[in-house]
Amino acid sequence: MQFGLLITDHGKHSDEKLAIATAAEIIQIAAGASSKQAIDARKLENDIIDVLTEHHAKVSKDEVDKLDADPAGQLATKLDPMPHMTDIVDRVLEVAKKSPFKDWFERDDVKQLIRDKVASWTATNIYIHRDWHAGGKTGHGTNLKDVPGYRSDARHVKFWYERSNHGMHGGHGSGLPPGFVENGLGITQEQRS
Amino acid sequence: MPTTAMANSFKVELFCSGHCFLPTYTPAASAGASGAYTLTGLTSIGGGTYATPTFAIVPGMAVTGTGVGAGASVGKLLSGTSVSVDTPNSGTVTTGTVAFAGDVFKILLIKSASPTGVYDATLTNVGTPNNSSGGTPSVTNVGTDEIPLSGGYNAAGGSALAANFMPALQSGTTATTTWTVNPSWGSGATISTICAVIYNSTPRMGAPANGITANIGGSSINRVVSVHDFGGTQAVTSGTLTLTLPPNSSTQAILRIA
Numbered sequence: 001m002q003f004g005l006l007i008t009d010h011g012k013h014s015d016e017k018l019a020i021a022t023a024a025e026i027i028q029i030a031a032g033a034s035s036k037q038a039i040d041a042r043k044l045e046n047d048i049i050d051v052l053t054e055h056h057a058k059v060s061k062d063e064v065d066k067l068d069a070d071p072a073g074q075l076a077t078k079l080d081p082m083p084h085m086t087d088i089v090d091r092v093l094e095v096a097k098k099s100p101f102k103d104w105f106e107r108d109d110v111k112q113l114i115r116d117k118v119a120s121w122t123a124t125n126i127y128i129h130r131d132w133h134a135g136g137k138t139g140h141g142t143n144l145k146d147v148p149g150y151r152s153d154a155r156h157v158k159f160w161y162e163r164s165n166h167g168m169h170g171g172h173g174s175g176l177p178p179g180f181v182e183n184g185l186g187i188t189q190e191q192r193s
Numbered sequence: 194m195p196t197t198a199m200a201n202s203f204k205v206e207l208f209c210s211g212h213c214f215l216p217t218y219t220p221a222a223s224a225g226a227s228g229a230y231t232l233t234g235l236t237s238i239g240g241g242t243y244a245t246p247t248f249a250i251v252p253g254m255a256v257t258g259t260g261v262g263a264g265a266s267v268g269k270l271l272s273g274t275s276v277s278v279d280t281p282n283s284g285t286v287t288t289g290t291v292a293f294a295g296d297v298f299k300i301l302l303i304k305s306a307s308p309t310g311v312y313d314a315t316l317t318n319v320g321t322p323n324n325s326s327g328g329t330p331s332v333t334n335v336g337t338d339e340i341p342l343s344g345g346y347n348a349a350g351g352s353a354l355a356a357n358f359m360p361a362l363q364s365g366t367t368a369t370t371t372w373t374v375n376p377s378w379g380s381g382a383t384i385s386t387i388c389a390v391i392y393n394s395t396p397r398m399g400a401p402a403n404g405i406t407a408n409i410g411g412s413s414i415n416r417v418v419s420v421h422d423f424g425g426t427q428a429v430t431s432g433t434l435t436l437t438l439p440p441n442s443s444t445q446a447i448l449r450i451a
Contacts (some may be wrong), residue, residue, distance in 0.1 A: 001447055002390065003421050004437030009430040012379060021437060120438075124375045128433060131345045134378025149274050167353035167394065183214035 011142030012128055015060055019052035022121040026092070026114055037100075042101040051095055052118070055088050060140055061121055063129040068138055071147065072156035075130055081122035089115050134160040194304065195388035195422040198314035199448070201222040203418050207450075210253075211398045211416065214370045215295035218248040225260060225286030230268070232282075232291060234274040244362035250276060250293050253397060260284040267293065296395035298418065299443070300376050300436070301339055301351030302386040305426040308338040312388050312420045319392045319415040323349035335390065342383030344431070348417070352376055354391070358441065369446035371438055379433040386427055389436065390419040391447075419448065438449035 004022050011122070013021075027045040029038050036065060062084070066074045092114050094107040119176060132138070134157050136150040200376045206212060224234035234437060241247035256265040262280030301322055304311055310316070310330030320334025321327050327336035327349065346352075360370040378384065393416045427434070439445040 001200070001419060001421060001449070002439060002445075003423070003447070004439065005423065005427055006375075006435040006437060007427065007429045008365065009432040011431075012433050013435065021435075025437075027442065060344075120373060120375070122437065123373070126376060127374060128377055128379050128435070131377065131379045132381075132433075135345055137380065161347060163353075164355075165348035165350070165352050167299070167355075 008142070011144055012132055013125075014141040016049070016053050018056040018121055018125050019049045022052050022056075022117055023048045025117040025121075044101060047099075048092055051091050055084070055091075055118070056125055058124075058131060058135045059084050059125050063126050064133075064138060064140065067129060067133045068106040068147075071133060073156070075134060075156045075160045079123060079126050079130070081119045081126065084122050085115070085119055088118055092118070100192050129175065130160065131164070136193060175177075194329045195312035195420055196314070197388075197420060197422045199419045200315045200316055200417040202416065206398065206416060213250055213251060213253060213295040213395075213397070214298075214357050215251065215293075216359055217294045219289070219292045220287050221290035223286055224247075224288060225291075226280045227260065227284045228281050228289050230279075230281055231271065231275055231277050232286060234288070235274045235276070235291075238270055238273055238276065239372060240418060241359075242362055246361065249360070251288050254293045255395075256291060256293055258286060260286035260292060269335060272408050274318045295357045296393050296397060298354045298357070298372070298391060299308065299351050299394045300337065300354055300389050300391050302346070302384065302391065303335065303338050303388045305385040305387045305428070308387070310335060310338045312390070312422075314420070315422055316390065318417055319350070319390055321349075322351075322415075323394040333343070334392065340384055340386055343384060344387050345380035345433075346382050346384060347380075350376070350394070353394075354414055362375070363441070363443035363446070363449075365443075367443035367449050367451045369441055369443065369449040371441045371447050375435050375437050377433060377435040381431045382429060382434060383431055384427075384429050386423065387398040387425070387433075389421045391421070392416060392417060421447075 006017060008017065024047050026048060027041055031042045089111060095106055096102060126154040135146060136147050138147050139145050211437050220236040222234055222236045223232055225232045239249040245312045250270065251266060252269060254267045256267060256278055260282050265278045266281035267276050268279050271277055301319060315332050318333040320336060322335040322339040324337055324339050324341040327339060328334055330336040330338040340346065354372040354376060355374045356372060358371045358373050360368055364371050396414065438447055443449065
């Protein structure tokens with residue numbers, strides 16, 4: 001029942017921090033691990049962080065570019081990690097299979113775990129950029145600037161905060177920010193049958 | 194000093210159908226005549242196994258969709274493919290647009306500077322949280338113990354948790370649930386907090402619930418689910434605070450019943 005915390009002063013979480021947080025959920029060193037296993041796991045975690053840093057940087061750039069081009073439109077679109085998930089699991093697995101733990105990463109449940117965790121943190125990454133944009137700042141990490149023509153009373157800004165603060169009491173989605181993930185991965189758990 | 198705990202009142206409320214953690218379900222097919230109190234032709238009203246359900250409809254879930262009456266909720270399960278609703282359809286229901294949603298759960302943060310309330314299993318309601326006007330903190334009201342608004346933390350009562358994750362049995366005997374996206378507050382937030390409180394903002398129980406009178410008019414009584422201690426003061430300056438949900442496992446999930 002314990003939350004972890006990720007904190008960044010004077011800006012957004014950097015792509016590197018998001019990658020570290022994501023990798024920490026993929027690589028967990030067991031209490032019974034030997035010293036060599038622990039070292040090998042830490043090396044693998046660092047390799048995965050490199051892959052995920054590149055991934056989060058790409059997600060960040062895509063989201064910031066879209067928000068800058070069309071703030072109202074982008075804040076209203078589905079917050080969906082799926083378009084960013086095409087090859088990232090394979091890239092993580094490619095690194096993992098070069099490690100002493102390659103057999104572990106052959107398991108389907110482990111592949112699903114990677115997919116779920118990367119998707120969840122990708123969604124969090126997108127959410128953070130939208131949240132800052134709704135607050136009038138755009139950019140990456142701590143390198144931020146004012147959104148041109150920003151108005152806190154703009155309809156799309158108010159819409160964003162209404163949904164993210166209060167959910168959608170009307171029904172579609174439980175506490176979902178605007179258009180929040182409505183299909184796709186197991187992380188959404190919304191099912192179509 | 195806060196104590197991480199599932200609220201005592203929440204445990205009782207679970208036996209009273211007081212909470213619905215189901216994620217949103219959108220059947221591929223749906224139908225309904227204008228003015229009718231029924232939704233028909235649903236692909237299914239539930240799937241999966243008892244241990245790992247994949248989707249489900251239960252009475253009280255909010256319903257939206259093209260042709261569905263505003264503010265409608267599920268009444269009865271009429272068959273494997275139809276349900277009644279408490280509000281007549283406003284038009285002909287369009288197939289594939291109907292969505293059934295569980296309750297809206299929210300999360301708020303408690304200030305680090307001299308909170309006067311007790312944050313443990315005895316907390317029953319967050320009441321009317323507001324750092325400046327929320328009233329005296331008690332077991333039924335977080336009141337002025339909520340952190341002040343700052344940056345992306347810009348509404349009294351905190352933020353909605355997105356999105357409900359289908360409850361399931363993990364490793365044989367422990368049922369768990371969680372949410373899919375880590376709650377986060379940015380936009381230059383300056384926050385100093387000692388714990389978080391998860392609560393249900395959807396009215397679902399009649400009066401008296403949790404020792405305070407439910408608002409029959411429909412506004413929320415904000416019933417507490419759980420308290421989560423941060424182990425000390427956690428502070429962010431003009432930045433971003435993200436709470437990382439633990440793995441949804443039998444030993445770590447944010448909410449679990451053994």
